[in-house]
Each structure stands twice: as C-alpha cells, then as structure tokens.
Amino acid sequence: GAVVSQHPSRVICKSGTSVKIECRSLDFQATTMFWYRQFPKQSLMLMATSNEGSKATYEQGVEKDKFLINHASLTLSTLTVTSAHPEDSSFYICSRSGLAGVSYNEQFFGPGTRLTVL
C-alpha cells in the first residue's frame, strides 16, 4: 500500500492567494522528505529537501519565499505556495527516503498534487 500521501490531490485557486500542500509519511518517521515539481510533459525537478526540525534546503533557482516548506513533525512536511500566480500551476510531488542502509537511497513518492492557479 501507499507509504506517502498527499493532500489535496487537486487544488484550484485564484491568483494572489496562498495554497498549502501536505505530504505525510504513513509508515515511517521521515527526517528527510523531498518536494518535486513537474511541468506538463516534462520530468521531475527537485525543488527542495525538507529536514525535520530545521530549515529546508532549496535547489538553485527555487524561490525560498515563494515556496515555503515546513517539516514540523517526523511524518508531515508541508509546501506552501505563497501569492500564487498562473506560472506556479504545476504538478507537485513529494517523497521520502527509505529506511536505513542501502534502502536509504530509494525514494517513495506520493501521488502528487495538481495545482491550477487562475
């Protein structure tokens, strides 16, 4: 069964509003989770690494103030798209790493959240 959930699966919002997307690790306390963005018919691009109890690590070119990441507990990471604009419309996917050892290198992905900004 699914080990990572995302909520909501789809969201439509007006330009200028903020949207929060939740990512939950269902079976494992994840100190590290990841947020990806996928444009239509394109690959996944890592946006940031979410670290429990500390600041997220953002990839180059990702606006920290635009995409706020909070990892307040070992099972929940949230991505807030602030002052959303139509160009922020995309498919957002989160993931967590595997257990310790070799499996730590494997990521388990959530089902994704489709954000549409009008």
Add this chain to the structure above:
Amino acid sequence: AQSVTQPDIHITVSEGASLELRCNYSYGATPYLFWYVQSPGQGLQLLLKYFSGDTLVQGIKGFEAEFKRSQSSFNLRKPSVHWSDAAEYFCAVTSGTYKYIFGTGTRLKVLA
C-alpha cells in the same frame, strides 16, 4: 556533471511487440538506478531498481532491466507489451546522497 539521458522522447510499439527503453547516465560514483512509470495525472510507480549484485533485474508487470557499467546504461525491456503499458517512463539515478536525478522521460504509445 551528473546527468541521466533518455534518448527517446516518444516510442510507439504494437501490442504484443517487444520493448526497450534506453537510459544512459553520467555519474562519478557507484550509481543506484531506478525505473518508474507514470500514468497521466498520477504519481510515480517503481518498476524496478538496481543497487548491486546481478546486473539483470526483474521488476513488476513483466519488466526487466540490465545494468551495463561499461556502457553506463540501464535499459528497460519487456518481451511483450500490453495496451495498459502506455504511459511515461522515467529513469532515475542516485549515488548515496539520496538525491535523485531524473531523465527527461520516454512516452510510450501502444497500438492495438
């Protein structure tokens, strides 16, 4: 620089035909390799992975992949494609840092 290349953006095969999707990587360290499938509007489903050992790995849905270090490749194969295999396929690589690099994807179309 580390990179993953999927040379074929689109592939069309007839149902029942064999399939091979190519993946080449450029990585300094020992890679961990993955193939994922994504249906429209859905998340990623892991087909198979290679960490070490036997270079021919079996996955779900009848897929297999072979790791060839000399060619820096990890090509995905299936002997007989089903219409339900139509989807987007992504190759991904990581190397101990748990940071993935994804290929650009190959969109598979299956003709009835």
